[in-house]
Amino acid sequence: MRADARRNRQRIVGAALGLFAEHGPGVSMEEIAQAADLGVGTLYRHFPDRRALVEDIAESTLTALRDQLCSSRKMGPWEALLDMVRYCAGQPLALVTSLAATAPASPSRARLTGEIDALLTDLIKRAQHENDMRSDFTPEQIAGLLNVAICRPGARADDPLTTVLLDGLRETRPTAT
Amino acid sequence: MRADARRNRQRIVGAALGLFAEHGPGVSMEEIAQAADLGVGTLYRHFPDRRALVEDIAESTLTALRDQLCSSRKMGPWEALLDMVRYCAGQPLALVTSLAATAPASPSRARLTGEIDALLTDLIKRAQHENDMRSDFTPEQIAGLLNVAICRPGARADDPLTTVLLDGLRETRPTAT
Amino acid sequence: MRADARRNRQRIVGAALGLFAEHGPGVSMEEIAQAADLGVGTLYRHFPDRRALVEDIAESTLTALRDQLCSSRKMGPWEALLDMVRYCAGQPLALVTSLAATAPASPSRARLTGEIDALLTDLIKRAQHENDMRSDFTPEQIAGLLNVAICRPGARADDPLTTVLLDGLRETRPTAT
Amino acid sequence: MRADARRNRQRIVGAALGLFAEHGPGVSMEEIAQAADLGVGTLYRHFPDRRALVEDIAESTLTALRDQLCSSRKMGPWEALLDMVRYCAGQPLALVTSLAATAPASPSRARLTGEIDALLTDLIKRAQHENDMRSDFTPEQIAGLLNVAICRPGARADDPLTTVLLDGLRETRPTAT
DNA sequence: TATGAATGAGGATTCATTCAT
DNA sequence: AATGAATGAATCCTCATTCAT
Numbered sequence: 001m002r003a004d005a006r007r008n009r010q011r012i013v014g015a016a017l018g019l020f021a022e023h024g025p026g027v028s029m030e031e032i033a034q035a036a037d038l039g040v041g042t043l044y045r046h047f048p049d050r051r052a053l054v055e056d057i058a059e060s061t062l063t064a065l066r067d068q069l070c071s072s073r074k075m076g077p078w079e080a081l082l083d084m085v086r087y088c089a090g091q092p093l094a095l096v097t098s099l100a101a102t103a104p105a106s107p108s109r110a111r112l113t114g115e116i117d118a119l120l121t122d123l124i125k126r127a128q129h130e131n132d133m134r135s136d137f138t139p140e141q142i143a144g145l146l147n148v149a150i151c152r153p154g155a156r157a158d159d160p161l162t163t164v165l166l167d168g169l170r171e172t173r174p175t176a177t
Numbered sequence: 178m179r180a181d182a183r184r185n186r187q188r189i190v191g192a193a194l195g196l197f198a199e200h201g202p203g204v205s206m207e208e209i210a211q212a213a214d215l216g217v218g219t220l221y222r223h224f225p226d227r228r229a230l231v232e233d234i235a236e237s238t239l240t241a242l243r244d245q246l247c248s249s250r251k252m253g254p255w256e257a258l259l260d261m262v263r264y265c266a267g268q269p270l271a272l273v274t275s276l277a278a279t280a281p282a283s284p285s286r287a288r289l290t291g292e293i294d295a296l297l298t299d300l301i302k303r304a305q306h307e308n309d310m311r312s313d314f315t316p317e318q319i320a321g322l323l324n325v326a327i328c329r330p331g332a333r334a335d336d337p338l339t340t341v342l343l344d345g346l347r348e349t350r351p352t353a354t
Numbered sequence: 355m356r357a358d359a360r361r362n363r364q365r366i367v368g369a370a371l372g373l374f375a376e377h378g379p380g381v382s383m384e385e386i387a388q389a390a391d392l393g394v395g396t397l398y399r400h401f402p403d404r405r406a407l408v409e410d411i412a413e414s415t416l417t418a419l420r421d422q423l424c425s426s427r428k429m430g431p432w433e434a435l436l437d438m439v440r441y442c443a444g445q446p447l448a449l450v451t452s453l454a455a456t457a458p459a460s461p462s463r464a465r466l467t468g469e470i471d472a473l474l475t476d477l478i479k480r481a482q483h484e485n486d487m488r489s490d491f492t493p494e495q496i497a498g499l500l501n502v503a504i505c506r507p508g509a510r511a512d513d514p515l516t517t518v519l520l521d522g523l524r525e526t527r528p529t530a531t
Numbered sequence: 532m533r534a535d536a537r538r539n540r541q542r543i544v545g546a547a548l549g550l551f552a553e554h555g556p557g558v559s560m561e562e563i564a565q566a567a568d569l570g571v572g573t574l575y576r577h578f579p580d581r582r583a584l585v586e587d588i589a590e591s592t593l594t595a596l597r598d599q600l601c602s603s604r605k606m607g608p609w610e611a612l613l614d615m616v617r618y619c620a621g622q623p624l625a626l627v628t629s630l631a632a633t634a635p636a637s638p639s640r641a642r643l644t645g646e647i648d649a650l651l652t653d654l655i656k657r658a659q660h661e662n663d664m665r666s667d668f669t670p671e672q673i674a675g676l677l678n679v680a681i682c683r684p685g686a687r688a689d690d691p692l693t694t695v696l697l698d699g700l701r702e703t704r705p706t707a708t
Numbered sequence: 709t710a711t712g713a714a715t716g717a718g719g720a721t722t723c724a725t726t727c728a729t
Numbered sequence: 730a731a732t733g734a735a736t737g738a739a740t741c742c743t744c745a746t747t748c749a750t
Contacts, residue, residue: 005709024279028744030712039711040746050745098275102201141337148329148338160318161325164311165338168345181728182734205719216736221721359730378633382723384733393732394725404724452629456555495691502683502692514672515679519692522699535749536713559740570715575742 009046011036013057020057021095025102029053051103058100061091062112069119077127078170084120085150085166086157094153117143133169142169186223188213190234197234198272202279206230228280235277238268239289246296254304255347261297262327262343263334271330294320310346319346363400365390367411374411375449379456405457412454415445416466423473431481436520438474439504440511448507471497487523496523540577542567544591547584552626556633560584582634589631592622593643600650608658609701612677615651616697617688619681628682648674664700673700 015035019027029050033043047053068087072080105113120143127133133142149155149165156162192212196204206227210220224230245264249257282290297320304310310319326332326342333339369389373381383404387397401407422441426434459467474497481487487496503509503519510516546566550558560581564574578584599618603611636644651674658664664673680686680696687693 008710029746030744033712041711041748042709044746045709048746102203137337137341145338145341148325152325160314161322161342164314164322164345165341168341185734206721207719217721218723218737219735222734225721227720362731383725384723387733395727395732396730398725399730402725456557491691491695499692499695502679506679514668515676515696518668518676518699519695522695539713560742561740571742572716572744573714576713580742 005046008036008038008042012038012043012046012053013060016053016057017092017095020099021092025099054099054103055106055109058096059106059109059112061093061096062109062116065091065093066112066116066119069116069123073119076132077123077130078132080123081127081146082157082166084123085146085162088150089155089157093151094155097151120146145169182223185213185215185219189215189220189223189230190237193230193234194269194272197276198269202276231276231279232283232286235273236283236286236289238270238273239286239293242268242270243289243293243296246293246300250296253309254300254307255309257300258304258323259334259343261300262323262339265327266332266334270328271332274328297323322346359400362390362392362396366392366397366400366407367414370407370411371446371449374453375446379453408453408457409460409463412450413460413463413466415447415450416463416470419445419447420466420470420473423470423477427473430486431477431484432486432524434477435481435500436511438477439500439516439520442504443509443511447505448509451505474500499523536577539567539569539573543569543574543577543584544588547588548623548626551588551630552623556630585630585633586637586640589627590637590640590643592624592627593640593647596622596624597643597647597650600647600654604650607663608654608661609663611654612658613688613697615654616677616681616693620686620688624682625684625686651677676700 012032016027016032019032019035029043030040032053033040036043043053047056065084065088069080069084072083075083100109117140121139124133124139124142124146128135128139137145145165149162152161189209193204193209196209196212206220207217209230210217213220220230224233242261242265246257246261249260252260277286294317298316301310301316301319301323305312305316314322322342326339329338366386370381370386373386373389383397384394386407387394390397397407401410419438419442423434423438426437429437454463471494475493478487478493478496478500482489482493491499499519503516506515543563547558547563550563550566560574561571563584564571567574574584578587596615596619600611600615603614606614631640648671652670655664655670655673655677659666659670668676676696680693683692
């Protein structure tokens with residue numbers, strides 16, 4: 001019975017992700033429930049309201065990202081960054097970001113975001129320290145910039161934007177403008 | 178009365194831009210009308226439905242961008258690109274992009290987008306030809322990349338992302354990864 | 355100037371009749387005004403509100419019918435009835451009847467209806483008296499029956515319904531059922 | 532719950548019929564829902580929009596009429612016609628006809644109308660063949676005429692109009708005019 | 709427990725009517 | 730006097746949420 005519940009929860013989240021991706025954030029709870037082959041009532045048993053569902057999706061995605069960042073702490077910083085970028089390409093980060101933008105962050109989401117920022121900033125600091133990354137921007141600025149690269153619909157680790165950005169960050173020379 | 182009507186139309190568009198920017202695309206027509214100090218009926222006289230309002234905002238922004246691109250055709254290509262980036266920083270392009278993503282493009286919006294793409298691609302081609310820009314990406318790829326840089330909330334001509342991107346594009350060397 | 359006003363009034367009534375006939379009673383005041391090549395304001399100068407317009411149409415049609423009935427008082431009763439039926443075929447009586455059904459009758463419309471009923475009933479009485487019409491129904495019943503025949507969309511003086519009815523009324527024999 | 536839902540559907544249809552009959556086709560969905568002691572939402576769960584409600588009322592009335600016509604196919608034609616007229620007197624056919632006139636017929640309503648016309652025409656043909664009905668009109672003309680008699684507010688099987696019409700149809704003699 | 713029917717507040721849109729030009 | 734822009738109440742409809750089965 002607990003297994004059933006867990007399966008249902010997964011189906012709901014999966015259905016929601018799929019529908020949000022395909023039809024935008026306006027998808028109705030009923031549609032999500034149907035796509036998960038469940039009644040609305042069951043959806044509401046798992047998530048007290050729509051915000052809870054959205055928050056759950058956002059938090060689980062962010063949690064996975066944080067864990068990924070944690071797990072690569074022992075790598076060289078530049079390699080770890082590349083890893084993170086590759087990892088993100090397979091995640092619905094663009095979707096989650098825009099969904100989450102709808103509502104103010106819950107405390108736990110805020111905490112997650114903070115942790116990710118800290119981990120990322122730390123990574124960047126180490127990269128700069130090892131002269132793998134240009135140092136004329138603060139780690140926070142660079143973190144913001146990477147966020148854009150990552151939280152983009154259809155972002156891939158080897159698409160032009162990512163490539164040019166990483167190229168631009170790799171060096172230590174001043175601006176060309 | 179013609180003058181009044183024009184003023185009202187401007188107030189509606191202004192109010193809509195402000196509210197969309199602040200509270201997202203879910204703002205109600207009533208709220209927009211109130212923010213413009215008008216009755217809903219007036220809003221609907223100017224824009225037959227919500228989509229028409231959104232389309233109008235999108236198209237006028239895109240038209241201005243196209244005109245800007247046209248008017249800088251006689252400059253050197255790199256300087257023209259910088260000009261465009263600076264111009265876009267002052268425009269609600271991020272907003273317009275996300276709003277427009279809600280609905281499929283109208284024919285005239287599609288045409289505008291096409292024109293802008295053509296102008297931008299041409300600019301990039303010329304920049305590559307003059308060795309102002311790396312040539313290991315197609316002009317279309319670079320256009321896509323610049324679109325991201327430009328259609329970003331809070332984009333500025335001298336913020337880190339833009340700077341790094343332009344740096345990364347300026348050179349002619351291969352990838353550092 | 356008075357001539358203009360009269361012409362405008364006629365155009366409004368004409369446009370309204372046409373649109374009501376074609377698109378039903380839901381036609382908007384704006385549409386009527388446009389069809390009359392006038393602004394709504396002008397329409398409202400002539401008719402204080404929608405009901406006034408509808409009433410006017412109804413009353414002018416009923417007035418004409420009453421006048422027609424009056425003018426044939428000197429004929430033989432059966433011939434006068436045939437005349438009335440022929441006259442009605444060219445009038446928008448079906449339309450007016452259904453329009454008027456929307457709202458309770460104004461005093462003057464009620465008066466007109468009463469006059470018409472009286473004239474018609476009188477005609478029928480005379481026809482029965484002259485043995486031109488079967489007498490097993492009261493004049494009021496026969497008046498009601500003729501109303502149906504007449505206030506029908508597309509009624510014509512020689513269509514099957516009218517023909518059969520007049521046949522059925524002409525005789526003096528009892529029911530065939 | 533299935534039983535409840537069915538009951539609710541019936542209450543909606545009943546309320547709608549009553550209100551349409553009393554206050555015309557302009558009754559609001561909210562009023563119908565209130566008269567059925569339900570929320571608007573429930574009304575819309577049962578009927579996706581206003582047209583669906585009207586269509587449903589029309590189609591169920593027409594279906595019943597068709598079934599009535601079918602079930603009397605084995606009777607003598609004249610008796611079957613009388614039966615139909617009697618049956619119709621108890622049905623809201625006038626209402627349904629005027630409601631349905633609001634919108635173009637749905638395919639299934641069109642089919643029903645066609646079937647009814649065919650059955651009625653056939654009945655008339657047989658009646659003419661057995662010399663129960665005058666033959667100087669085509670069956671289609673007579674069908675049209677009967678439609679008027681039947682689809683009239685307050686039609687009864689023994690009211691003057693019906694009586695006179697049936698009288699007029701019974702015989703085989705030419706017009707009296 | 710899962711279901712889906714019921715609810716009703718809220719948003720989009722229309723249109724009769726008023727009023728500034 | 731004519732015009733058509735402005736108004737907002739009224740209507741249709743949606744959808745998050747609750748609740749009876």
